[in-house]
Amino acid sequence: xxxxxxxxxxxxxxxxxxxxxxxxxxxxxxxxxxxxxxxxxxxxxxxxxxxxxxxxxxxxxxxxxxxxxxxxxxxxxxxxxxxxxxxxxxxxxxxxxxxxxxxxxxxxxxxxxxxxxxxxxxxxxxxxxxxxxxxxxxxxxxxxxxxxxxxxxxxxxxxxxxxxxxxxxxxxxxxxxxxxxxxxxxxxxxxxxxxxxxxxxxxxxxxxxxxxxxxxxxxxxxxxxxxxxxxxxxxxxxxxxxxxxxxxxxxxxxxxxxxxxxxxxxxxxxxxxxxxxxxxxxxxxxxxxxxxxxxxxxxxxxxxxxxxxxxxxxxxxxxxxxxxxxxxxxxxxxxxxxxxxxxxxxxxxxxxxxxxxxxxxxxxxxxxxxxxxxxxxxxxxxxxxxxxxxxxxxxxxxxxxxxxxxxxxxxxxxxxxxxxxxxxxxxxxxxxxxxxxxxxxxxxxx
Numbered sequence: 131x132x133x134x135x136x137x138x139x140x141x142x143x144x145x146x147x148x149x150x151x152x153x154x155x156x157x158x159x160x161x162x163x164x165x166x167x168x169x170x171x172x173x174x175x176x177x178x179x180x181x182x183x184x185x186x187x188x189x190x191x192x193x194x195x196x197x198x199x200x201x202x203x204x205x206x207x208x209x210x211x212x213x214x215x216x217x218x219x220x221x222x223x224x225x226x227x228x229x230x231x232x233x234x235x236x237x238x239x240x241x242x243x244x245x246x247x248x249x250x251x252x253x254x255x256x257x258x259x260x261x262x263x264x265x266x267x268x269x270x271x272x273x274x275x276x277x278x279x280x281x282x283x284x285x286x287x288x289x290x291x292x293x294x295x296x297x298x299x300x301x302x303x304x305x306x307x308x309x310x311x312x313x314x315x316x317x318x319x320x321x322x323x324x325x326x327x328x329x330x331x332x333x334x335x336x337x338x339x340x341x342x343x344x345x346x347x348x349x350x351x352x353x354x355x356x357x358x359x360x361x362x363x364x365x366x367x368x369x370x371x372x373x374x375x376x377x378x379x380x381x382x383x384x385x386x387x388x389x390x391x392x393x394x395x396x397x398x399x400x401x402x403x404x405x406x407x408x409x410x411x412x413x414x415x416x417x418x419x420x421x422x423x424x425x426x427x428x429x430x431x432x433x434x435x436x437x438x439x440x441x442x443x444x445x446x447x448x449x450x451x452x453x454x455x456x457x458x459x460x461x462x463x464x465x466x467x468x469x470x471x472x473x474x475x476x477x478x479x480x481x482x483x484x485x486x487x488x489x490x491x492x493x494x495x496x497x498x499x500x501x502x503x504x505x506x507x508x509x510x511x512x513x514x515x516x517x518x519x520x521x522x523x524x525x526x527x528x529x530x531x532x533x534x535x536x537x538x539x540x541x542x543x544x545x546x547x548x549x550x551x552x553x554x555x556x557x558x559x560x561x562x563x564x565x566x567x568x569x570x571x572x573x574x575x576x
Contacts, residue, residue, distance in 0.1 A: 131392060132265040133399060135408075135535040138444040139171040140256050144180060147171050148196070148237045155199035155233040156182070157211045158192055158240030160283065162224035165193040165248035166258040175265050179214055181258065182239060184248060192241035193248045195228075204233050213266065216275040220387065221263045221395050224250070225282035249286075256444060262403060264393055271391050273302045278383060285380070293376045297343070299383035303390070314340040317385055318378075325381040328374050343379060404488030408535045412436065421485035424464040433458050436531055438470055440479060440517065443526040443538060450513030454479065456531075467493075476506040477514045481529070481539070492527050492539045494518060511563045512556060519552035519559075 139147070148154075148169075168183040182194040195214070199207040208231060215226040229245035232238050240246060266272050281295030304310040318329050318339055332339050387393050394402065410418055417427040433456055440451040454470035454477075461467070464486040470479045478500055480493040499506040499514055506514075521527055521542050528536035550558075 133262040136261045136263055137173045144169045144171045152235045153200045154196055154237040155207050156194045156196045156238055156240050157228045157231040158194050158246035159226050160229050160247055161193055161226045162249040163222040164250050168255050170258050192239055192246040194240050196237045199233055216279045217266050219279040220275050225279055227283040270303055274299045274387055289373045289376055293372055293379050296379040296383040300386050311340050321381050325377040328378050405490050405537050406488050408537055421464045424486045426461045439530040441528045442520050443528050448513055448516050450509050474504040475502050476504050476510045490537050490539045492521055511560055515556050515559045519555045522549040523552045
């Protein structure tokens with residue numbers, strides 16, 4: 131499943147985007163994921179989505195999603211928003227559910243306070259991220275995620291219908307009931323926590339769990355016949371039973387999406403994603419196979435003298451580090467040590483490309499400023515220490531080569547130090563550099 135790079139834009143770029151066309155649709159959402167504090171524009175799957183922040187001009191604002199929309203496209207665009215909220219819900223471990231919408235020439239907000247809210251607070255001004263969120267192309271996956279989103283929302287509202295939505299995640303994937311029952315039976319012993327305990331309780335009573343979930347759950351919720359079994363809204367025991375059974379059904383639904391449909395969420399993708407995959411086209415197939423096998427190619431010049439832009443997510447290239455020249459220093463056990471130099475050879479940065487594990491690491495201990503034919507100037511100091519201090523502050527460095535999507539570094543976790551605020555630290559370093567430069571000039575004059 132594709133997990134492409136998802137550009138995120140903040141601030142003035144969002145304002146320009148919103149004012150750059152006529153024709154918009156805004157969907158107000160109820161969300162259990164922390165919502166952005168300020169507007170953020172994301173480009174996902176070739177489309178633009180602007181998540182409207184919870185703060186506007188210093189005042190509280192409703193969480194919404196605004197998308198380009200011409201007057202004849204409302205249903206088509208609204209369906210696209212539904213699909214986006216489905217994968218966003220799964221990816222960020224909650225629900226984002228459309229509560230209503232408004233369309234028109236301008237990007238209006240939709241603000242019914244009863245229906246539009248963020249349940250778990252807000253992200254910081256630039257901390258919201260759905261980067262590398264999976265691209266959903268399959269219809270059966272789309273349906274499963276739609277029912278999952280619906281179930282997550284209803285879990286807080288109505289247990290019976292939440293159970294039914296989770297059941298439909300699985301039911302929608304099978305054309306024959308026998309195959310569905312077989313899958314459920316095969317996976318009951320793989321459940322954990324409350325779901326596993328509920329399964330054991332039912333089995334201890336001699337109950338066929340898959341049959342119970344269908345007859346006393348799915349059918350009892352969906353139907354209400356005079357003689358048949360129903361979930362009676364006025365019977366507390368029925369409500370308690372459905373709530374307990376819903377733990378089983380929710381975990382089965384989650385397991386089907388994760389294991390059978392293989393849709394990653396933010397956590398599983400962090401563990402499995404090959405960060406170096408975009409750069410693999412820069413390396414010959416023979417050398418790439420050797421590196422991935424943890425060995426050293428006999429002749430490796432594939433990456434030498436390529437130009438690389440060094441940036442910080444989500445702000446892009448760092449001024450002064452947009453055009454670094456790459457040199458391969460050492461290769462050992464599938465790990466390539468590269469050194470990036472600026473054109474004046476006054477700034478150098480060191481990175482490790484770990485092809486065995488698909489990881490990129492920045493080495494802050496070895497990089498820095500250097501003297502040679504040229505001496506570092508104030509711009510060099512600002513460039514290097516912007517990189518240095520923001521990475522110490524848990525910033526994410528990105529390397530971009532040619533028009534290939536960026537590859538991202540692992541976050542650096544400082545040990546035995548308390549990182550300084552990067553803005554303050556950079557200014558202090560520049561002040562110290564200026565002082566030293568002035569002393570050097572004074573000594574020369576003397």
